[in-house]
Amino acid sequence: ARAAEAEIARLAAERDEFQAIAAAGGGLTQPAPVAEAVYGLGREALPEEIAAWDVDVLPDGRGLPVGSGDVWTGEELFVDQCAACHGDFAEGSGNWPVLAGGFGTLADEDPVKTVGSYWPYLSTSWDYINRSMPFGAAGTLSADETYAIVAYILYSNDMVDDDFVLSNETFFEIEMPNADGFVIDDRAETEYSIWRAEPCMTGCKDSVEITMHASVVDVTPEEEGMEEEAMHSEEPAAEDATGDAEVVEASVDPALIDAGKGVFRQCQSCHEVGEGASDRTGPQLNGLLGRTIGSIDGFRYSNSFKDAAEAGETWTTEALEAFLTDPRGAMSGTKMAYRGLSDPADITAVLAYIESIGAE
Amino acid sequence: APDPAITELQDWASYLGVGVDETPYGLPIKFETDVVRRNVAWLTASPISSINFTPIHALEGTITPQGCAFERHHSGAIELSKDDYRLMINGLVDRPLVFTYADLERLPRENHVYFCECAANTGMEWAGAQLNGAQFTHGMIHNMEYTGVPLRTLLAEAGLDATGDLADKWVYVEGADASSNGRSIPMEKALDDVLVAFKANGEALRMEHGYPVRLVVPGWEGNMWVKWLRRIEVTDAATESREETSKYTDVHENGVARKWTWVMDAKSVITSPSPQMPITHGPGPLVVSGLAWSGHGKITRVDVSIDGGVTWQTARLGKQGDTKALTRFYLDMDWDGSEMLMQARAMDDTGYVQPTKDQLREMRGENSVYHNNCIQTWFVNEEGVAENVEVS
Numbered sequence: 202a203r204a205a206e207a208e209i210a211r212l213a214a215e216r217d218e219f220q221a222i223a224a225a226g227g228g229l230t231q232p233a234p235v236a237e238a239v240y241g242l243g244r245e246a247l248p249e250e251i252a253a254w255d256v257d258v259l260p261d262g263r264g265l266p267v268g269s270g271d272v273w274t275g276e277e278l279f280v281d282q283c284a285a286c287h288g289d290f291a292e293g294s295g296n297w298p299v300l301a302g303g304f305g306t307l308a309d310e311d312p313v314k315t316v317g318s319y320w321p322y323l324s325t326s327w328d329y330i331n332r333s334m335p336f337g338a339a340g341t342l343s344a345d346e347t348y349a350i351v352a353y354i355l356y357s358n359d360m361v362d363d364d365f366v367l368s369n370e371t372f373f374e375i376e377m378p379n380a381d382g383f384v385i386d387d388r389a390e391t392e393y394s395i396w397r398a399e400p401c402m403t404g405c406k407d408s409v410e411i412t413m414h415a416s417v418v419d420v421t422p423e424e425e426g427m428e429e430e431a432m433h434s435e436e437p438a439a440e441d442a443t444g445d446a447e448v449v450e451a452s453v454d455p456a457l458i459d460a461g462k463g464v465f466r467q468c469q470s471c472h473e474v475g476e477g478a479s480d481r482t483g484p485q486l487n488g489l490l491g492r493t494i495g496s497i498d499g500f501r502y503s504n505s506f507k508d509a510a511e512a513g514e515t516w517t518t519e520a521l522e523a524f525l526t527d528p529r530g531a532m533s534g535t536k537m538a539y540r541g542l543s544d545p546a547d548i549t550a551v552l553a554y555i556e557s558i559g560a561e
Numbered sequence: 562a563p564d565p566a567i568t569e570l571q572d573w574a575s576y577l578g579v580g581v582d583e584t585p586y587g588l589p590i591k592f593e594t595d596v597v598r599r600n601v602a603w604l605t606a607s608p609i610s611s612i613n614f615t616p617i618h619a620l621e622g623t624i625t626p627q628g629c630a631f632e633r634h635h636s637g638a639i640e641l642s643k644d645d646y647r648l649m650i651n652g653l654v655d656r657p658l659v660f661t662y663a664d665l666e667r668l669p670r671e672n673h674v675y676f677c678e679c680a681a682n683t684g685m686e687w688a689g690a691q692l693n694g695a696q697f698t699h700g701m702i703h704n705m706e707y708t709g710v711p712l713r714t715l716l717a718e719a720g721l722d723a724t725g726d727l728a729d730k731w732v733y734v735e736g737a738d739a740s741s742n743g744r745s746i747p748m749e750k751a752l753d754d755v756l757v758a759f760k761a762n763g764e765a766l767r768m769e770h771g772y773p774v775r776l777v778v779p780g781w782e783g784n785m786w787v788k789w790l791r792r793i794e795v796t797d798a799a800t801e802s803r804e805e806t807s808k809y810t811d812v813h814e815n816g817v818a819r820k821w822t823w824v825m826d827a828k829s830v831i832t833s834p835s836p837q838m839p840i841t842h843g844p845g846p847l848v849v850s851g852l853a854w855s856g857h858g859k860i861t862r863v864d865v866s867i868d869g870g871v872t873w874q875t876a877r878l879g880k881q882g883d884t885k886a887l888t889r890f891y892l893d894m895d896w897d898g899s900e901m902l903m904q905a906r907a908m909d910d911t912g913y914v915q916p917t918k919d920q921l922r923e924m925r926g927e928n929s930v931y932h933n934n935c936i937q938t939w940f941v942n943e944e945g946v947a948e949n950v951e952v953s
Contacts, residue, residue, distance in 0.1 A: 242660065257733060325802060325806050336739075384820070406871055408953070
């Protein structure tokens with residue numbers, strides 16, 4: 202309460218100072234008037250609105266909804282929704298984060314910082330997965346699904362057995378191995394006290410040798426190559442295509458392709474298209490138009506896609522339009538966590554874009 | 562011989578140039594197309610969750626144009642219109658409130674120039690000299706003039722009487738994008754100089770910088786400058802979100818990590834000459850130009866060495882240092898054409914002296930990723946070509 206009083210006094214003093222400056226006719230760069238006074242702007246936040254946005258979870262469990270999920274349900278969800286980036290066993294893929302293992306490595310030359318080896322609070326993984334994952338479909342997991350996925354990640358870290366069920370109650374049974382592995386910023390004591398000193402100006406060392414050259418490591422991006430890339434991206438995407446594609450695109454409006462490139466941003470966290478495209482959370486989209494539905498080898502399709510593949514159905518413009526308008530309606534049970542495009546013009550554009558850079 | 566550029570009639574002195582409205586919103590002239598942000602592809606898994614670098618080697622003065630100011634996204638940059646924008650304040654306040662963009666424009670606003678530096682700037686250099694270019698070693702920084710409403714004004718609108726003792730309270734700030742990047746900020750800072758900003762360098766924020774509204778947290782690591790700011794919650798504890806536990810914590814040699822390392826310590830770098838900016842004019846007058854900054858306050862002095870730190874001379878500041886903003890420094894020298902090991906060393910108004918890389922390593926080891934503010938060395942050879950090196 203003393204701090205509050207001090208703050209109010211400070212604000213009042215600041216306001217008085219401002220008024221004095223304003224009265225003196227100057228000070229456009231001075232602090233604006235701030236005050237305990239209320240401007241009366243903004244409206245009351247409704248309970249439903251607060252409930253919709255205030256979903257963060259604190260280390261003491263505040264914010265956790267009622268719910269539960271078991272390891273095996275979590276594994277299924279993980280393989281479907283997380284494994285494309287994090288690996289089937291949370292071991293990570295490419296440059297995407299490793300979520301499991303790494304115990305005892307924090308003092309090594311290359312620490313492996315995972316949920317098990319590094320994260321100090323279980324709340325953080327629940328909160329982050331619930332709010333920000335899966336990548337490209339954030340906010341789509343139910344509370345039970347989040348509990349299940351977190352349970353699987355704990356299992357991947359050997360922190361629970363395979364029959365474990367994580368819930369808003371068992372949450373408190375989990376001890377995070379690295380909970381005590383953090384200290385609050387102590388630079389003021391350990392560093393500033395030493396480094397706040399008059400610096401040396403002459404004869405500061407006896408000799409100087411070069412001990413390391415960046416050119417030896419040779420990991421700096423080539424600027425010329427990058428500029429070429431930047432130049433290309435400003436040209437109509439059609440220019441990037443090769444072979445047969447050029448013939449197809451000759452009649453396609455570059456502005457439409459460009460618009461489609463913008464729409465595709467909603468797709469690109471899960472789908473790749475163009476040269477070198479590979480499967481991610483969703484299959485790569487090269488040669489999509491005319492391709493047999495569900496036909497990319499090695500991609501884990503949902504059943505409706507497998508059925509379509511068996512029936513030999515192909516992606517026609519009409520089929521793609523129907524699917525993109527209402528994914529779950531057109532392909533019941535699809536794993537694609539995307540609500541669809543409501544504007545037919547967006548669908549036309551995005552298909553033109555996919556065709557322009559991903560035609561085979 | 563007479564210079565034909567002078568003696569012969571040139572096209573541009575005879576034909577007509579382009580009219581007004583040729584580019585209603587202008588871009589740099591075609592000769593400057595290399596002054597662009599650049600990405601280091603191997604650093605991250607995907608450009609959607611990634612960072613690029615300001616071309617600081619090619620800029621002068623202190624203000625960073627928005628179009629080449631580095632970008633850092635966790636789930637991509639989003640298109641959020643002013644009409645769709647909402648800002649909620651909730652938690653331990655007297656009145657939970659929702660503001661529209663139009664509401665924010667009706668509150669008293671201020672203008673301030675501040676630098677925004679990613680905590681990982683220079684992070685790739687911990688274990689050794691890696692990237693050849695000031696853009697890549699030091700380019701996770703920009704410096705803009707922000708227009709916005711002090712966060713304390715908005716908190717006062719919601720009322721802090723119900724909050725109780727402010728000393729142990731926090732605000733948790735959160736973005737509207739899919740990453741919903743969130744950070745905890747102690748109340749003392751929230752009531753000090755934090756801005757809820759909607760303009761930068763006089764114009765609307767760019768999409769990649771959080772249009773229409775971002776948080777400005779002067780002197781503190783860039784991750785806390787939440788873009789597409791949608792919610793401010795007054796709490797009685799740090800939320801310990803993903804970005805303040807698993808990331809943006811600094812692992813030291815013994816495996817223990819420092820947390821809540823918010824302030825960006827004093828730092829400087831010579832931007833020219835540098836690997837992307839070789840000396841092309843031979844011996845004679847040379848302008849050594851660089852940037853210095855401190856999250857604690859004002860830059861008071863910058864020293865420059867051309868012999869790898871044996872002797873130092875005090876550089877000239879472009880103008881008096883502003884608090885928590887970039888300061889330009891110059892050394893106007895006569896280069897004799899011999900090799901140089903160029904370093905800069907910043908001091909701020911708390912008396913802090915920028916440390917060497919060895920000093921930092923001795924204190925923290927090589928795995929802390931974040932907060933590398935060491936003295937940088939460029940080796941310049943007799944041809945004027947510069948390289949990123951480390952020295953004894």
